[in-house]
Every structure is written in C-alpha cells, then in structure tokens.
Amino acid sequence: MKKYIFLAGIITMLAWSCTKNDEEFLDRPPSSLLTQDQIFKDPSAVLSVLGDLYNRYEDFGRLDDWASVAQFNVAYWSEVGRYQEFQNDGWGYGSWGIWDYGYIREINLFLERCEEATELEESLKARFLAEGRFLRASYYFEMVKRMGGVPLILESETYDFSGDASYLQHPRETEAAIYDFVIGEADALKDILPTDVNSKSRATKGAVLAMKARAALYAGSIAKYGTTTPQVSLPGNEVGIPASMADGYYTQALSAAEAIINGDAGAYGLYTKKPNLSENFEALFYDKANNPEAIFVEDYKVGAGKIHYFTGWNQPRYGAEEEEGGRINPSLQLVQSFEMLDGTYAPLENEVGGNPVYYDNIDDIFQNRDARLAGTVILPGSTFKSKPVDIWAGVVLADGSIVSGDSRGQEKTLPGATEQVQVVGFDGPIDGLEFTAQSGFYIRKYQDPNTGSGRRGTQSDVWFIRYRYGEVLLNAAEAAFELAQPDVAAGYLNELRARAGITVPLTGADVSFDKIAHERYVELAFEGLHFFDLKRWRLAHVVLDGNPISETEVTQNIGVASKRETQPYSIWPYRYHNPGDPNDGKWLYKTLRLSRITGADRFQLGNYYSEIGQDLINNNPKLVRNPNQ
Amino acid sequence: MKTKFYLLILSTLLVVTSCELDNFDEPDAIFTGRIMYNGEAIPVARNQVRFELWQPEYETPAPIDVAIAQDGSFSSRLFSGKYELRFLQGEGPFKAPTNAINIELSGGKQMDIEVTPYHLIRNLQFSHSSGTISATCSVDQILTGADAKDVERVVLVINRTQFVDANSGSEGSIAQVDATDISNLSSLEMSVEIPIDPKKPDQDYMFARIGVKMIGVEDMIYSQVEKIAL
Incomplete structure (x- = not known):
C-alpha cells in the first residue's frame, strides 16, 4: 500500500513541475560576466574597462621594479643577487624589447565597441574614445623608442581560418611614420580631452601635449644625431629618420612644450611649496595634494590594493622598517655632477695634492651644491623619516692604516685604547655587504616619508610621475637650443636652476649641448628617461664603450655628455683618529671601485633597437630585422 | 612471471609505436675555414664577429650564426645541403663580400673567406x-x-x-x-x-x-x- 502512495506522490510532483515557461526558467543571465551591451551602456563599467587598459600602460622605469629606474651605472645595486649586473659586459640584442600587439588589439576593440555604443552620453563617449586613443598612441611611442618603426595596426583584425594568414601580415612602418602617428594623435586629441590640472592619472590635454613634446623631441634628435651613426639605420627607414626632418620635429616639440608653459592646458608649474630647496625637490615626487608639477602619473593607493614596495627596497638599512633596504646606491659620478651653487662643476674635494682634506662635519664635503643633490640622494650625515643615517666606512689612524668592520656597526678596540668603539656605520658602507650604502649613498627620490611605507604589510602609494612640468621645460629648452634660440633655452633652464638654488643664471652663450644633457642628467635622474636620452643622441655606445674607468678619469670631465659611464664608483667617509692632532675626529673621504664591479658595460650598435625575435619574423616574413644584429 | 609479462607488453608497444619518421640523421657536415686577407688569417675578438648561414630551400628560413674565433677561424657542424653565406652590413673590422656566397655542404668542407681589413x-x-x-x-x-x-x-x-x-x-x-x-x-x-x-x-x-x-x-x-x- 505504502508503495502506491509514494508512486502517486511522485507522479503528481512530476506532473506539476512542467509548465510552459520552462525555457524561461532555465535561461538565466550569467552572474559572473558582463556582456558587451551591458558594459557599453554603463559609464562606470566602461571606465573599468578603460582602467584595465590604463593599468597596462608600458613604462621603462617603474616603482614596482626598483632596478628599472637605476640602470646604466647611475647607481650601484646593493643586493647580492644583482652584483652580476656589474660583472657582465653588456646586453643581449633582445633586451628592452616589447611587442604586445595583444594590448593594441584590445584597445582597438575597445575603441570600436565604444564607438558603436548608443546609450552613452556623447561628451562622455568622446572622452572615453580619446583616452583609448591616447593609450594606444602611448604604446606605439614606447614601441618606436625601443624597436624602431613597427606595423601600425589601428583596427582589430580577425583570422578567417582559411589556412592563409598572409593578409594579417603587415610590414614595418618607417620610424618617422610612427612618431608622426603619435604626434598626429596628440594634435587630434588635445581639444577633446579635458583641461584639468587635478586629473593626474587619466589623460588630459596636458598629458597629450607633454607626450607630443617628448615624441617630437625624440624624433628630432634621432634625425639630427642619427647622422653620427649611419650604421644604425635601415634602407627602408624602419630605423633612422632623415636629417632633413630634424628642424620640423624640433619646432613641433617647442610649440607643444610652450603650449603647456603658456597655460593652454591649465595652470601647470614648478613645484615650489617648501622653503628648503632640497626638501622641496624631494617633496615634488611624493606630494600628491595639489601638485602643479605632475601632469600624468601612475597612481597608487594604500589600503586599496594598488601599492608598491619602492621605499621598502631602498630605505636606509639603519632603522629600516624591515630587515632590508638600501638597494639603489647612487654613484659618485652622479653625485659629483651636481653643480656648485655658482653653476660651476667641481669634483668632491677629498684630496689636495695627494693629501686628504679633513672636514669638521661628515656632510661638509657636499655643501654649496645644487639643492637637487640632497633631494635626489641620501647623503652621509642626512636624515630619512627624521632618523639620521649612519654612513661611514671606518677609522683612519695616524699612520694611514684603516680600522673597519665587516658587519654593520661593528665595534673594535683602537690602538692605545682599552674600550671597544664603533668602527663602521650601521649603514656601512661595507664592500659586498648587501643593503648597506656601498657607494656611500642611498637614493632619496621617490622614497615615501610616511610611516609604514617600508613595511611589507603596508607599503607605499607614492605615485610614479610619467610626465612632469620640469621635463616639459627641459624639452622646450633642448628644442629651442637645437633651433638656434639659445636665449630661449637659457630662460627655461634657468627656471629649473633657480629652483635648485643655483645663483648664477645662464646666458644664451652658456647653453651648449653638454649643458642641456647635463641638466637632464641631474634633474631627471632615476625617472627612467636617461636611457632614451643616450639612445636618441646616439651616445650610448660612446659612454658605454666597454672600457673600465680608471680612478683618475672618474673625477674628470664632469658635465661632459660623452663621459664614460661603464662602471659606478664609490666615495666613502672615514673618521680620522689621532688623539692630540688638530684633525682628530674629523672626516676624510676616499674614492674607490667596489670589488664586485669587475665588468664594464658595453652598448653595441645592435643594442640601439631591440631585436625582433625570430619567432615573429617566421610568423610574418615582411618584418625586417633591426640593424647590426 | 608477471614481470616478464609486463616487459613483453612494453617491448611490443615500443616496437609497434616507433616509426621511420623518428629516425633523423645527425648533422654530418663540418664547415670550417678562416677569414683571410692575402693568405693571412684576420684575428678578431672572440665571439663578437659573426656571419650568417641561410638555408634558402626552407620555407621560413632563419639564419644560423657562425661566430669567428679570435684567431680568425670558424667551424660549424651542420646538415648537408645548400647554404648561403652572408655577412651583416657593418659587421667585422673589414670589408666583407656584399653578395651572398653559395655553398654546398656534403660531409666536410673547408673554405677560406677573402675579406679586406x-x-x-x-x-x-x-x-x-x-x-x-x-x-x-x-x-x-x-x-x-x-x-x-x-x-x-x-x-x-x-x-x-x-x-x-x-x-x-x-x-x-x-x-x-x-x-x-x-x-x-x-x-x-x-x-x-x-x-x-x-x-x-x-x-x-x-x-x-x-x-x-x-x-x-x-x-x-x-x-x-x-x-x-x-
């Protein structure tokens, strides 16, 4: 009996479960993905897609990869695993290459879909489209800097599975054509994008004008200085720009830079909030509140998942928030190239006629220099996060012998004494001991002064400035100089130099190529731009010629653009110990090359443009190889 | 007994699955020579001067780099076949032949390349x-x-x-x-x-x-x- 009741119950259930809406019941919208229609009618969803594209912007120097901003021997890398970078002799031809056409395709798809969207407000849609085009132009700019002319793909393409992909194979454009594309996009976009000084991490009129100025300047200098290396060119001009085009590009660079300077893109200007000039230069990079100098940045936010560990990697080791730090050690060559306040070059005076110079205070040797020095570099005797650094290498005795230690802050008994005293700083420098200031210096630029920035659990949200007003001034100055307007160039350079505390302004007659190159070297150190300066001036194979630097040579020719940069040097402070002598307790300095530096970097002609991989050429035989590889 | 059975199955599988296509000949030709001027080898820096060998018979040829040793000699082990020898423009402290040199390799070949330093x-x-x-x-x-x-x-x-x-x-x-x-x-x-x-x-x-x-x-x-x- 029971069996029949169950059976009847199940039959009834089955009978009721059928309705005529079964199909609707099963057809549920997916909850884990959005369709194109859903995205392109909601402005905040479009912004999310755009955010992903912004996130993939390609930078040469990045704060989440500390070594990328300190390459080419402007600094020594105080980390055991990286010493080999100073023991090899150059770079493979594939170094620095990028070829992400997947990214280009996604931007193209974004532009096409956004164009088709009907429910977006017109002004908003125009801004989204312009931002997409700005990102695409930025990536082409990055590619042309590294690879030379590349195929210019401006719409998404689809394979038809016919077995013949040759219609997808595009040849390389000329190098000039890609620069022209970037400049042309900037012209087209500058009046669509908002004029908003406070929008730093999205494209604005200021950002595209700054991109245009930089791109046109790079193209102009490749045209002009490319004549010194005729081997670095291809017959089809995929690499190399005809010299006749130089002036045209320089003119465009100057006009774009002057548009920003004249306020066409909003009230950008130099950062001058702090009375102390060194602190001011330091704050320019970490102050995110109403910073008039930053034009376009990669922004970060603590607590929101977008952070970087730049401060943790580079904080002074003594008093660090983690048991590490101190990785980037700016070289002696960089430090000494900061001018004296009267605008002259001088080596750090550690010896006169073979005798050491004794200084009362450890930082006296760095006095009266360009304020940017102390804003860029943590010098011995200075502080970070209000804590003093402890950089000194040892004790020099009366007979000239040195007492030092091989661990941080080690104590030893000096001759004639009974008690142990500290004989080396807690920040070193100790040759070969990682995280100590092995060149005698730490980096200050881009370090975050907030508590917790050096902790792994918190980290830093200092932004990385991609375009800033200071660089715009330098671009304007260089373009003006190349267009034979040295007075204009001097005017722009003097704005930067006055902010750095240099008291003697330049006149037009003082401006030379070396002066411009020098100003860029010190102002833009550790911002990821020096490498492209060396490349476009065709100086990379000259300054990185594979020859070691001798100790006498290192302090000569300061401020000369072709000065060898194959190895970083160090300068170490020592305390003089000779009780009864007037110099007892004073400081002296010694220059040296660290024992781990055994190689000398050599930049070959084939390094000027990164290698296009054989796999790419196999897939697309229309690609020509880059020269000298 | 069981082990022998497995062995038998494994060896049968091996015999059945191997095929003629798996059998490649090893590269058999050794191409050697020197970079010469008037009967005298040109010494260069080790591994820094190279020339390229192309195999035009293949559909998507990739160059084979041959580095020149510091005494001016070179040697490379290759498959027999037709090759084109080319110098890259601007490579080497000498003026190299600008045209491709056709060479045919079967077994060994010794060839000196004449350049003008x-x-x-x-x-x-x-x-x-x-x-x-x-x-x-x-x-x-x-x-x-x-x-x-x-x-x-x-x-x-x-x-x-x-x-x-x-x-x-x-x-x-x-x-x-x-x-x-x-x-x-x-x-x-x-x-x-x-x-x-x-x-x-x-x-x-x-x-x-x-x-x-x-x-x-x-x-x-x-x-x-x-x-x-x-």
Missing part, C-alpha cells in the same frame, strides 16, 4: 721587464679610398688566459692601455703594468695582443695572441 698590425714586438709588458708595432692601412676608416685608438691588452680582447670585461683582459700618441702609425709604443691580484695564483706567463679601433667601426682588429714568459 681596414688596417693590419705589423712589426709587432712584445717585451717584458719587471712587471711591465711593452709592445711596439705599426699599423698599415689596407683599405684606401672611399671605404677607408681612420684609426681611433690602438690598445695593448693583456690577460691571464689565452682569451684576450678589449671588450669582454674581466674575462677578456686584466689590464689594457691605449697608445698615447697615434699620430705616427708606423711607430707605436705602449706599455702596461701587470696588476697584482693576491687572490689569484702566481703564473709566470701572460697573454697579450694589440687591438686597433677604427672610427665608425664597432669591431676591432687584433694581432694574434702571443704568450709572453715573465
């Missing part, structure tokens, strides 16, 4: 006295006319091993010095002190050679490496 080092004499190695030489201009290149610097390089060149960092040289005066190329003098490194064992010989850098040419031309007894 910009300069050659002549009358080279090394001497040693109390920790200093000195050299005298002259530099002859070989290539004249439109293709001529001027000398940028002349350098004496010494090393503890037989691999000596000016551009390989500590691997290629322990010390090098430029000739101070290169106004008279028919008589050049250089001398370099042998650095003392307490971490390395004493040895009673050194290797040395002279390099000449031409303006606008990346690769240097060298003399043959010479072993100098101390």
Whole structure:
C-alpha cells in the first residue's frame, strides 16, 4: 500500500513541475560576466574597462621594479643577487624589447565597441574614445623608442581560418611614420580631452601635449644625431629618420612644450611649496595634494590594493622598517655632477695634492651644491623619516692604516685604547655587504616619508610621475637650443636652476649641448628617461664603450655628455683618529671601485633597437630585422 | 612471471609505436675555414664577429650564426645541403663580400673567406721587464679610398688566459692601455703594468695582443695572441 502512495506522490510532483515557461526558467543571465551591451551602456563599467587598459600602460622605469629606474651605472645595486649586473659586459640584442600587439588589439576593440555604443552620453563617449586613443598612441611611442618603426595596426583584425594568414601580415612602418602617428594623435586629441590640472592619472590635454613634446623631441634628435651613426639605420627607414626632418620635429616639440608653459592646458608649474630647496625637490615626487608639477602619473593607493614596495627596497638599512633596504646606491659620478651653487662643476674635494682634506662635519664635503643633490640622494650625515643615517666606512689612524668592520656597526678596540668603539656605520658602507650604502649613498627620490611605507604589510602609494612640468621645460629648452634660440633655452633652464638654488643664471652663450644633457642628467635622474636620452643622441655606445674607468678619469670631465659611464664608483667617509692632532675626529673621504664591479658595460650598435625575435619574423616574413644584429 | 609479462607488453608497444619518421640523421657536415686577407688569417675578438648561414630551400628560413674565433677561424657542424653565406652590413673590422656566397655542404668542407681589413698590425714586438709588458708595432692601412676608416685608438691588452680582447670585461683582459700618441702609425709604443691580484695564483706567463679601433667601426682588429714568459 505504502508503495502506491509514494508512486502517486511522485507522479503528481512530476506532473506539476512542467509548465510552459520552462525555457524561461532555465535561461538565466550569467552572474559572473558582463556582456558587451551591458558594459557599453554603463559609464562606470566602461571606465573599468578603460582602467584595465590604463593599468597596462608600458613604462621603462617603474616603482614596482626598483632596478628599472637605476640602470646604466647611475647607481650601484646593493643586493647580492644583482652584483652580476656589474660583472657582465653588456646586453643581449633582445633586451628592452616589447611587442604586445595583444594590448593594441584590445584597445582597438575597445575603441570600436565604444564607438558603436548608443546609450552613452556623447561628451562622455568622446572622452572615453580619446583616452583609448591616447593609450594606444602611448604604446606605439614606447614601441618606436625601443624597436624602431613597427606595423601600425589601428583596427582589430580577425583570422578567417582559411589556412592563409598572409593578409594579417603587415610590414614595418618607417620610424618617422610612427612618431608622426603619435604626434598626429596628440594634435587630434588635445581639444577633446579635458583641461584639468587635478586629473593626474587619466589623460588630459596636458598629458597629450607633454607626450607630443617628448615624441617630437625624440624624433628630432634621432634625425639630427642619427647622422653620427649611419650604421644604425635601415634602407627602408624602419630605423633612422632623415636629417632633413630634424628642424620640423624640433619646432613641433617647442610649440607643444610652450603650449603647456603658456597655460593652454591649465595652470601647470614648478613645484615650489617648501622653503628648503632640497626638501622641496624631494617633496615634488611624493606630494600628491595639489601638485602643479605632475601632469600624468601612475597612481597608487594604500589600503586599496594598488601599492608598491619602492621605499621598502631602498630605505636606509639603519632603522629600516624591515630587515632590508638600501638597494639603489647612487654613484659618485652622479653625485659629483651636481653643480656648485655658482653653476660651476667641481669634483668632491677629498684630496689636495695627494693629501686628504679633513672636514669638521661628515656632510661638509657636499655643501654649496645644487639643492637637487640632497633631494635626489641620501647623503652621509642626512636624515630619512627624521632618523639620521649612519654612513661611514671606518677609522683612519695616524699612520694611514684603516680600522673597519665587516658587519654593520661593528665595534673594535683602537690602538692605545682599552674600550671597544664603533668602527663602521650601521649603514656601512661595507664592500659586498648587501643593503648597506656601498657607494656611500642611498637614493632619496621617490622614497615615501610616511610611516609604514617600508613595511611589507603596508607599503607605499607614492605615485610614479610619467610626465612632469620640469621635463616639459627641459624639452622646450633642448628644442629651442637645437633651433638656434639659445636665449630661449637659457630662460627655461634657468627656471629649473633657480629652483635648485643655483645663483648664477645662464646666458644664451652658456647653453651648449653638454649643458642641456647635463641638466637632464641631474634633474631627471632615476625617472627612467636617461636611457632614451643616450639612445636618441646616439651616445650610448660612446659612454658605454666597454672600457673600465680608471680612478683618475672618474673625477674628470664632469658635465661632459660623452663621459664614460661603464662602471659606478664609490666615495666613502672615514673618521680620522689621532688623539692630540688638530684633525682628530674629523672626516676624510676616499674614492674607490667596489670589488664586485669587475665588468664594464658595453652598448653595441645592435643594442640601439631591440631585436625582433625570430619567432615573429617566421610568423610574418615582411618584418625586417633591426640593424647590426 | 608477471614481470616478464609486463616487459613483453612494453617491448611490443615500443616496437609497434616507433616509426621511420623518428629516425633523423645527425648533422654530418663540418664547415670550417678562416677569414683571410692575402693568405693571412684576420684575428678578431672572440665571439663578437659573426656571419650568417641561410638555408634558402626552407620555407621560413632563419639564419644560423657562425661566430669567428679570435684567431680568425670558424667551424660549424651542420646538415648537408645548400647554404648561403652572408655577412651583416657593418659587421667585422673589414670589408666583407656584399653578395651572398653559395655553398654546398656534403660531409666536410673547408673554405677560406677573402675579406679586406681596414688596417693590419705589423712589426709587432712584445717585451717584458719587471712587471711591465711593452709592445711596439705599426699599423698599415689596407683599405684606401672611399671605404677607408681612420684609426681611433690602438690598445695593448693583456690577460691571464689565452682569451684576450678589449671588450669582454674581466674575462677578456686584466689590464689594457691605449697608445698615447697615434699620430705616427708606423711607430707605436705602449706599455702596461701587470696588476697584482693576491687572490689569484702566481703564473709566470701572460697573454697579450694589440687591438686597433677604427672610427665608425664597432669591431676591432687584433694581432694574434702571443704568450709572453715573465
């Protein structure tokens, strides 16, 4: 009996479960993905897609990869695993290459879909489209800097599975054509994008004008200085720009830079909030509140998942928030190239006629220099996060012998004494001991002064400035100089130099190529731009010629653009110990090359443009190889 | 019994699944030779001067790089077949043939490639006295006319091993010095002190050679490496 009741119950259930809406019941919208229609009618969803594209912007120097901003021997890398970078002799031809056409395709798809969207407000849609085009132009700019002319793909393409992909194979454009594309996009976009000084991490009129100025300047200098290396060119001009085009590009660079300077893109200007000039230069990079100098940045936010560990990697080791730090050690060559306040070059005076110079205070040797020095570099005797650094290498005795230690802050008994005293700083420098200031210096630029920035659990949200007003001034100055307007160039350079505390302004007659190159070297150190300066001036194979630097040579020719940069040097402070002598307790300095530096970097002609991989050429035989590889 | 059974199955599988396609011949041809000028090999820096071999019979050919050793010789193990030998433009301290050279390899082949160097080092004499190695030489201009290149610097390089060149960092040289005066190329003098490194064992010989850098040419031309007894 029971069996029949169950059976009847199940039959009834089955009978009721059928309705005529079964199909609707099963057809549920997916909850884990959005369709194109859903995205392109909601402005905040479009912004999310755009955010992903912004996130993939390609930078040469990045704060989440500390070594990328300190390459080419402007600094020594105080980390055991990286010493080999100073023991090899150059770079493979594939170094620095990028070829992400997947990214280009996604931007193209974004532009096409956004164009088709009907429910977006017109002004908003125009801004989204312009931002997409700005990102695409930025990536082409990055590619042309590294690879030379590349195929210019401006719409998404689809394979038809016919077995013949040759219609997808595009040849390389000329190098000039890609620069022209970037400049042309900037012209087209500058009046669509908002004029908003406070929008730093999205494209604005200021950002595209700054991109245009930089791109046109790079193209102009490749045209002009490319004549010194005729081997670095291809017959089809995929690499190399005809010299006749130089002036045209320089003119465009100057006009774009002057548009920003004249306020066409909003009230950008130099950062001058702090009375102390060194602190001011330091704050320019970490102050995110109403910073008039930053034009376009990669922004970060603590607590929101977008952070970087730049401060943790580079904080002074003594008093660090983690048991590490101190990785980037700016070289002696960089430090000494900061001018004296009267605008002259001088080596750090550690010896006169073979005798050491004794200084009362450890930082006296760095006095009266360009304020940017102390804003860029943590010098011995200075502080970070209000804590003093402890950089000194040892004790020099009366007979000239040195007492030092091989661990941080080690104590030893000096001759004639009974008690142990500290004989080396807690920040070193100790040759070969990682995280100590092995060149005698730490980096200050881009370090975050907030508590917790050096902790792994918190980290830093200092932004990385991609375009800033200071660089715009330098671009304007260089373009003006190349267009034979040295007075204009001097005017722009003097704005930067006055902010750095240099008291003697330049006149037009003082401006030379070396002066411009020098100003860029010190102002833009550790911002990821020096490498492209060396490349476009065709100086990379000259300054990185594979020859070691001798100790006498290192302090000569300061401020000369072709000065060898194959190895970083160090300068170490020592305390003089000779009780009864007037110099007892004073400081002296010694220059040296660290024992781990055994190689000398050599930049070959084939390094000027990164290698296009054989796999790419196999897939697309229309690609020509880059020269000298 | 069970083991034997498995073995039997495994060996049967192996026999059944192997096929003719798996059987490749190994590369059988050795291509050797030297870079020559008038019967004399041209010494260069190790692994820095190369030429390319292309196999035009394949659909998507990729070049095979052949590096030239520091005494000017080269050797490469290849499959038999037709090849085109090409020099990259601007490669090497010499003017290389601009056209592709067709070669056919079957078994071994020895071939010298004739090039014209910009300069050659002549009358080279090394001497040693109390920790200093000195050299005298002259530099002859070989290539004249439109293709001529001027000398940028002349350098004496010494090393503890037989691999000596000016551009390989500590691997290629322990010390090098430029000739101070290169106004008279028919008589050049250089001398370099042998650095003392307490971490390395004493040895009673050194290797040395002279390099000449031409303006606008990346690769240097060298003399043959010479072993100098101390």
